[in-house]
Amino acid sequence: MMKFVVEHLEPELxxxxxxxxxxxxxxxxxxxxxxxxxxxxxxxKLSSCGEVTEKKVSGLHLKKxxxxxxxxxxxxxxxxxxxxxxxxxxxxxxxxPAEGRTEKLTGSLPYPTRNLGKKQLSTDTxxxxxxxILEGRKLSEFHFVDEVxxxxxxxxxxxxxxxxVLEDNKVVISEKxxxxxxxxxxx
Numbered sequence: 001m002m003k004f005v006v007e008h009l010e011p012e013l014x015x016x017x018x019x020x021x022x023x024x025x026x027x028x029x030x031x032x033x034x035x036x037x038x039x040x041x042x043x044x045k046l047s048s049c050g051e052v053t054e055k056k057v058s059g060l061h062l063k064k065x066x067x068x069x070x071x072x073x074x075x076x077x078x079x080x081x082x083x084x085x086x087x088x089x090x091x092x093x094x095x096x097p098a099e100g101r102t103e104k105l106t107g108s109l110p111y112p113t114r115n116l117g118k119k120q121l122s123t124d125t126x127x128x129x130x131x132x133i134l135e136g137r138k139l140s141e142f143h144f145v146d147e148v149x150x151x152x153x154x155x156x157x158x159x160x161x162x163x164x165v166l167e168d169n170k171v172v173i174s175e176k177x178x179x180x181x182x183x184x185x186x187x
Contacts, residue, residue: 002134003086004127005034005065007057013042015180023124023174025049028131034086036060058108062086065111068130070120072113080114081134089126119144119163128165128172148173150181 004024010017025033033050036057043052053060064085068076076087088111116129117139133139144163148171151157158181165172 001029001032002081002084002131003032003034004028004130005036005057005060005062005086005088006123006127007088007090008035008037009090013038013045016177017123018045019174019177019180020122020124021046022049022176024127027124027128057088062088062111065109067109067111067113068116068126069113070115070118072115074112074114075139076114076116076130076133077138078134078136084112087130089123089130117144119146122160122162122164124174125162125164125172143167145171150178152182 006021006024008017021035030048030050035046035050035052036055038046038052038054040054043054046052062085064083065088066076066080066084066086067088068090088109116126116133121129129139129142132142143166145166146161146163148160148162148164149157150160
């Protein structure tokens with residue numbers, strides 16, 4: 001199985017991030033995930049989700065690694081499964097429009113890159129799509145909705161301006177994230 005490495009790139013471990021990271025662990029299995037660049041004081045929040053380290057991915061000297069970056073020239077495909085032992089994802093709370101912050105990884109690490117299309121995806125959506133591609137699904141076979149509206153309460157909603165996968169007429173999104181948004185009335 002492919003190892004998913006999430007390089008946390010935010011100044012702290014926001015609850016939103018922890019929810020997305022837990023969702024990734026549910027999808028790929030906690031034995032297949034490594035969270036990097038997590039402050040020691042925050043590591044307990046993720047310890048049940050997978051391996052956690054304070055080290056940055058640049059200090060791990062990973063072998064056969066690949067960085068997922070929407071600006072990469074090549075698209076991830078099933079044939080990459082044999083080429084790479086791990087996929088590095090940037091743990092970034094995305095802005096819309098994208099600011100190209102994945103370059104913090106691609107500009108400093110000696111690994112090849114792949115994209116999952118040209119759109120910016122949430123970290124958990126990227127992990128889901130990558131896992132399914134490595135299992136044999138083509139990117140063109142995914143159906144994305146460009147944004148998701150979350151009902152926060154009566155007459156209140158919030159739009160998440162990022163593509164999410166639609167499977168069996170249901171958006172692939174963490175129910176815990178939806179509950180978090182409803183509780184907080186936003187991010």
